[in-house]
Amino acid sequence: MRYIKITDLASVIRSKNAGPYELTLDIIFNSKESFELARRSGMFKHELFAKLYGIDIENVIGVVEFEPANAIKATIKRPVVSGALGETDVYGSQQHAPLLGLEVPVGN
Amino acid sequence: MKRDYDLIMEVSRRKNLHFRLALIHAEVGRERVRRSLREGKVVPLGPAPPLQEEDLDNTVRIVGQMGVEPLTGALEAGADVVVAGRAYDPSVFAAPHMGKILECGAIAAIPGSGSDCLMGCLGEEYFEVWPLNPVRCCTVTSVAAHTLYEKTNPLLLPGPGGYLDLKEAKFTQVSENRVRVTGSKFIPSDRYTVKLEGVKKAGYRTVSIAGCRDPVMVREIDRVTGLVKERTRDNFAAAGYEYTLDFKLYGINGVMGKLEPEQAPHPRELGVVIEAVAQTQEVADTICSFARSTMLHCSYPGRIATAGNLAFPFSPSDFRGGEVYRFSVYHLMEVDDPFELFPMEMIDV
Numbered sequence: 001m002r003y004i005k006i007t008d009l010a011s012v013i014r015s016k017n018a019g020p021y022e023l024t025l026d027i028i029f030n031s032k033e034s035f036e037l038a039r040r041s042g043m044f045k046h047e048l049f050a051k052l053y054g055i056d057i058e059n060v061i062g063v064v065e066f067e068p069a070n071a072i073k074a075t076i077k078r079p080v081v082s083g084a085l086g087e088t089d090v091y092g093s094q095q096h097a098p099l100l101g102l103e104v105p106v107g108n
Numbered sequence: 109m110k111r112d113y114d115l116i117m118e119v120s121r122r123k124n125l126h127f128r129l130a131l132i133h134a135e136v137g138r139e140r141v142r143r144s145l146r147e148g149k150v151v152p153l154g155p156a157p158p159l160q161e162e163d164l165d166n167t168v169r170i171v172g173q174m175g176v177e178p179l180t181g182a183l184e185a186g187a188d189v190v191v192a193g194r195a196y197d198p199s200v201f202a203a204p205h206m207g208k209i210l211e212c213g214a215i216a217a218i219p220g221s222g223s224d225c226l227m228g229c230l231g232e233e234y235f236e237v238w239p240l241n242p243v244r245c246c247t248v249t250s251v252a253a254h255t256l257y258e259k260t261n262p263l264l265l266p267g268p269g270g271y272l273d274l275k276e277a278k279f280t281q282v283s284e285n286r287v288r289v290t291g292s293k294f295i296p297s298d299r300y301t302v303k304l305e306g307v308k309k310a311g312y313r314t315v316s317i318a319g320c321r322d323p324v325m326v327r328e329i330d331r332v333t334g335l336v337k338e339r340t341r342d343n344f345a346a347a348g349y350e351y352t353l354d355f356k357l358y359g360i361n362g363v364m365g366k367l368e369p370e371q372a373p374h375p376r377e378l379g380v381v382i383e384a385v386a387q388t389q390e391v392a393d394t395i396c397s398f399a400r401s402t403m404l405h406c407s408y409p410g411r412i413a414t415a416g417n418l419a420f421p422f423s424p425s426d427f428r429g430g431e432v433y434r435f436s437v438y439h440l441m442e443v444d445d446p447f448e449l450f451p452m453e454m455i456d457v
Contacts, residue, residue: 071256
């Protein structure tokens with residue numbers, strides 16, 4: 001099995017609040033081919049995001065593929081409601097780093 | 109809204125301008141929400157908990173997100189200028205999917221920017237968007253990608269009075285910098301709902317900012333913060349203060365908090381923000397100051413530097429952050445019509 005770094009397949013990887021209760025993670029691939037490669041790998045599941053962020057799988061609200069943008073998007077429940085006591089990132093825009101180390105398995 | 113209204117009045121007086129101005133209010137009274145809550149017409153949005161009447165008692169302000177109707181209604185009533193309170197962001201464009209793209213300006217272009225605009229043109233079965241700045245381009249990816257932005261699910265985007273269904277949306281490049289979108293549908297809901305946002309006061313905040321370069325202190329930081337919390341608790345036990353004391357540790361998990369997956373090696377330098385939130389500003393000052401001086405001088409295993417554990421960039425070291433609020437209402441409320449929560453005043457200027 002060969003692996004390709006996500007940073008070689010994606011042109012945008014980002015996180016942001018989707019309302020005060022949710023954090024949404026976007027991976028926008030750099031081409032249709034890269035998107036298809038990632039999609040076919042089958043790795044972008046609820047389990048992956050639960051593991052990456054050390055959260056329970058119930059707190060992964062959804063994983064969606066959005067073909068027009070060659071994008072895969074996951075949304076998780078915020079550990080604290082935006083701006084509540086204990087907050088570290090009010091807008092959620094610096095929570096993407098764990099995604100940057102991903103590697104996508106491709107056939108030989 | 110009052111400030112914007114005052115600004116407009118001031119400018120129009122100075123320039124001798126005359127026009128009809130519509131003011132559309134978006135604040136919703138607690139008792140109005142309570143009535144609907146009792147009728148079962150208020151439901152949580154996403155992971156928000158169900159609304160309780162006690163939450164309403166403590167809520168200081170609630171706004172509704174208006175849809176497009178109050179805005180077009182004001183124009184139809186002859187307004188030249190409209191000043192509106194809280195509105196669903198795309199409402200001001202009166203075209204849900206195009207508005208969603210235009211509301212962030214050139215963020216949907218390449219290179220993206222929030223300080224530049226996009227032009228939108230609405231046709232019968234399509235719309236087109238393009239940037240006016242020649243250095244930018246709208247591409248299929250940049251426009252489609254913006255549909256993802258700050259949303260849970262890009263295929264179904266709920267808003268006031270219905271949702272946008274993008275399952276069959278097609279994005280086509282029609283010229284070098286212009287994108288055409290077809291196939292997006294707005295599906296009106298059976299019952300018109302409005303999103304409510306409300307906050308309650310969590311207290312008053314005081315923070316202290318410091319750094320740490322001592323490798324032993326950096327290594328022992330969790331022990332130190334635990335100890336400072338404990339000493340603070342002991343010291344004020346008899347005073348009966350209600351407060352929260354927290355430490356943001358930049359270099360360890362100051363950015364990701366509980367979501368931080370990496371157990372990285374100890375950093376060379378550590379940034380520390382001591383945060384106290386309490387029922388009054390004075391108590392927050394007291395807690396922050398006690399925690400700061402305790403952290404500065406406390407002992408920890410292996411301590412070799414005994415003159416002070418923290419480096420303060422500023423003197424004075426503590427800052428008042430003022431009132432702190434937190435979300436208490438993030439719910440959908442069913443209404444009889446789209447205008448109900450948003451009364452309009454028409455003023456001849």
